[in-house]
Amino acid sequence: MSNSFAGSTPDSLSPVAQDLTRFNTLGLVSRADAFVTLDVPAQLPALSALARQAPSLLVLGGGSNLVLPERVPGLVARVAFKGVRLLEAGPQAWLVEAAGGENWHGFVSECVAQGWDGLENLALIPGTVGAAPVQNIGAYGVELEERFHSLTAWDVRQARYVEMSAADCRFSYRDSAFKHDEPGRWIIVSVRFSLPRPWRPVLGYPDLQRHERLAGGAPSARDVFDAVCDIRRAKLPDPAVTGNAGSFFKNPIVPADQRDELAARFPGLVSYAQADGRYKLAAGWLIDQCGWKGQALGAAGVHDRQALVLVNRGGATAADIMGLARAVQDAVIERYGVRLEPEPVVV
Structure with a gap:
């Protein structure tokens, strides 16, 4: 070489x-x-x-x-580090540790199988356990930071192990300290999760409330896990079949007065109130309303069932994907005055 x-x-x-x-x-x-x-x-x-x-x-x-x-x-x-183990079975929580190279969905599936409930809403999210805190992944009403306990990372620059708490990670919506430090500084070796006991299902999202598996009665964590998998498979393309990076844009969070102004102009606006008084807007709805769902620019396209997902239609390059992303961003800014921020890391 x-x-x-x-x-x-x-x-x-x-x-x-x-x-x-x-x-x-x-x-x-x-x-x-x-x-x-x-x-x-x-x-x-x-x-x-x-x-x-x-x-x-x-x-x-x-x-x-x-x-x-x-x-x-x-x-x-x-x-590619591997390993999952139960560290503690306390009265308030299960403390579970997984190596950074473990497949995320495989880890969630293992937790549900073992009765370590609390991660089931995050089923079928692609990626590894080590990448999950970097992105502060979330879905269907659960954010990783809500289940996070601590992690062990390797500081590449200083060649030493570092233990990090949630405060050290500085989690926010789809964000963490790891995204703002110098690229390549950290290797996440293992992550520990505190899974609450007793467990209660998180069923706030309409898709979950409407799902037949969860209709009536008291659903189990396995029921929620299976329902989330059903919903994601119905909406999202399989990367093994159609190249994609999952949700390509973050749901934008805007002040209440901006949301109210948009709702007055666009009565169908989809938004979710946040604890701090702001509102999260549904990026997929914004993109769909701009007419981009199912559309393409060359080898890059917007998925025909979920407008948040950009797909490789065959032979796409990074330039193709980012060119489409910019066109979608421009359309949303022009119509709604809201800028969409990409989720993936662009190398």
Whole structure:
């Protein structure tokens, strides 16, 4: 290889060139100049040594929240740590730990199977456990920060482990401290979740209230899990079939007076009151009302069942995806005066 930082280390982390097409759910053709897989935390000191020589470091989980260019010139490290364990069965909560490389949906499924309830509303979200706090994922009335206890991260720059609380992570809507620090600074090794006992279902979203599995009676966590999976499969394309990164835009949060003004002009406006008095607007509704659902620009398109999802129609590049994203943003700004912010990380 031509990379000056590609040599082996005492822990035998030897970067290789790697096709990244199968490592991103949008299915964008991309290639890394230097790629390593982290199978065990013991390799982390070697990663820090490599990173000091690399022009940049991209940390890769499930690739479900990334827009990758055709060439990634720096070092790419894929986190593949595995393991799930119950740390404590207290009277108020289950304390469960999962390694950063665990598949998120697989982890949620395991928790439900074990009776560690509380994450079922977050079923079928693509990605890894380690990526979940970065994005502060959420769905159907539950945010990750509500179930988060703490995490262990590796500080690549200082080559040391760091324990982080929720306050350290600075969670907000689809945001965290990890998004604002220098790229490649942190490897999330493991995450701990506090799952409440006794458990109560969270059924505030209309889609859940209407679902036949949850009609009448007292639903179990398994019922909620299955209902969420049904709803997501009906609305969202399977990345294995149609390349996508899930919801491409965040639901914008606006002041109450702006929401009231929009509701007066657009009576069908979909919005949700927030605890701080602001309102979350449904980005998918805004996009749909602008006529973009099912539309395309070249190889990039807006999904025909869920306007929040941008799809690779075959052979799309990062430029194609971002060109479509900008066109959608411009349409929403022109009609509603609201700017949509992309969720994925654009490398």
